[in-house]
Amino acid sequence: MRLVITADTHVPKRARDLPEPLWAAVDAADVVLHAGDWxxxxxxxxxxxxxxxxxxxxxxxxxxxxxxxxxxxxxxxxDGLRVAVVHETGPKAGRESRCAARFPDADVLVFGHSHIPWDTLAPGGPRLLNPGSPTDRRAQPYATYLTARVAAGRLDEVELHRLPPRRPSGH
Structure with missing residues (x-):
């Protein structure tokens, strides 16, 4: 099972549409997870x-x-993997322990809000994934999204995709 994981798309505030590479990934995916700020x-x-x-x-x-x-x-x-999706998880400090306490029954927690890619494992809790933003990179060097595979209750092949810079509009 192929996943696309995105968040903080902010369309049309930050971009008129999603970048074409992300649309292509959506077309190829079995499941798309979006962690808010549409x-x-x-x-x-x-x-x-x-x-x-x-x-x-x-x-x-x-x-x-x-x-x-x-x-x-x-x-x-x-496919046996328990996934939770939420937009905001609070400050970076203490995130793993907060999320493990809030989502004890999840294997994976997908979140957004910060626009900062994140991939950690909470001790005794879920794997935490933030795809960054495909349209509003803020202080990050690239706009991003994630893909992954799920098979037999396991998440693997998690890949952060960097998107090319947007062309200026109007010309």
Whole structure:
């Protein structure tokens, strides 16, 4: 099972659309996980139309329309792997222990908010994955998203994808 993991897309605030490499990955994926900050319902509709299966949550920049359609926390089992998705996990300091306490039944926790790629294992708790942002890299050197594979309850082949810089609009 192929996964695409993304968050903090901020369309159309930070970009008019998702980068083409991310759309290509969505087309090839079995499941797309989105950890919030969509900003516009049109992106949710577009991803839902293209993804074989979409699991998403709302973020702090998502208004009432998105919050009415998406949960704050999503939980899904993918080929025996227990996955939780949430937008915000709080400050970097203490994140692993907080997440292990909040999501003791998850094997993997996907989160967003910081726009900073993250891949750690919480002691006694879930693997924590943040894909960064494909449209708003902030202080990061690249805009990013993640892909991974799930088989027989195991997550492997987790890969951080760097996206090429966006071309300036208007010319």
């Amino acid at each position: 900003v516009d319902e049109a992106l949710l509709d577009a991803l839902a139309a293209r993804a074989r299966r979409l699991v998403g949550v709302y973020g702090n920049n998502d208004g009432p329309a998105l919050r009415a359609r998406l949960p704050e926390v999503a939980r899904v089992e993918l």
